[in-house]
Structure formats: structure tokens, C-alpha cells
Amino acid sequence: MEARQAIAQDRLTPSHSRDAVLNDRALDGPSEKRPTIAFFDQALSAGFPSPAADHLAVGLDLTALLVRHPAATFMLRVSGDSMTGAGIHDGDLAIVDRSLEARPGHVVVAVLDGEFVLTRLRLRGGRLFLDAENPKFRSCVVPGENGFEIWGVVTATIHPLSAASDQPSAGKGLKADG
16 A cells, blocks of 8 residues: 555655555556547548548557557656657656566666656667766666666657646656766
8 A cells, every 4th residue: 555655645765666666656546447549540641631531430448559568568658758769758757667688779767866767778898878868968878786776678668749648647757867
């Protein structure tokens, strides 16, 4: 329950065990009847409209589309601009899968010196680095076991457009300041 309260009050810290956070992640458990969104399975022109025949909409379950391992997946809000080169922006939602093994090239959520960070894991010269995707930020060598832990691999992000991002935020968010 402690992790649940921390999430609700936007006070989640690395001291909360990952398992407690993930076991409480859905807060009320999985829903048997998840809502679906109408999905028109047709390529959409981003320029001028093209005449098209009527297409039937089918239901699309976003959880089924974006989450491969529901019991091991959580979502965090990104804060900062260190990952803009990877298309991850301030205010985005990061979908994180803890069941995946982090490999060089993956974007990961990690705890570094007691702080959550969202960064890219790289291998150079036999050493692991945490790389930002913004030239304003420096890379850093992954420290030894003390002070560093990978919480999961980012598998997708949700990027709200300006009209959607004008909505009140649920909290501060995960630092993306590599």
C-alpha cells in the first residue's frame, strides 16, 4: 500500500521497491472490459485528403497494442529534454517493461545516485554508458553496482499534442536529464 500512496501523491522514489510499485501499478487490478477505440485500418494522408471508399472501423485495444507483458509493465511521465533526439519529450508518457533484459541501444529507466533517469544505454570500448539524446547533455559511464539499477526498458511513448498537453498534469514526472 505504501507504493500505491506514493504513486497517488507523486512521491515515488527509488526507495520504494520495484516489486511493490509494479504489484500496485494498476492500483485496482486489470480490467476485464477495457475500452477500445475505433480504428480505421487505412493509411491516412498527412497532406491533402484523398477520396476513399467507406471503411469499417474495428475496435483497437491500446493496452493490447502497447503492452506485451502487463504484469511487468508500468508507465511514467517524462520530465526534461535530454531525450528529444529520440522523440521523447517533456510531458510524454513512457511505457516501461521490467521483464525485458536491457541491452545496449535500449532506452531504459534507471536509478542513478538515488534519482530516476530515462536514458539510452550504450556500449563503447567494453564499457556501458548512459547517453542523452540531446547534445546539451553529457554521457556518463555506468557506475559499478552501487548507486545504479535498471528498472526497465522503455518500449513505447505516448506523446500528447498541444491540445492534449494543455490538460492538467497528474504530477511532475520522471526526470529525463541524462
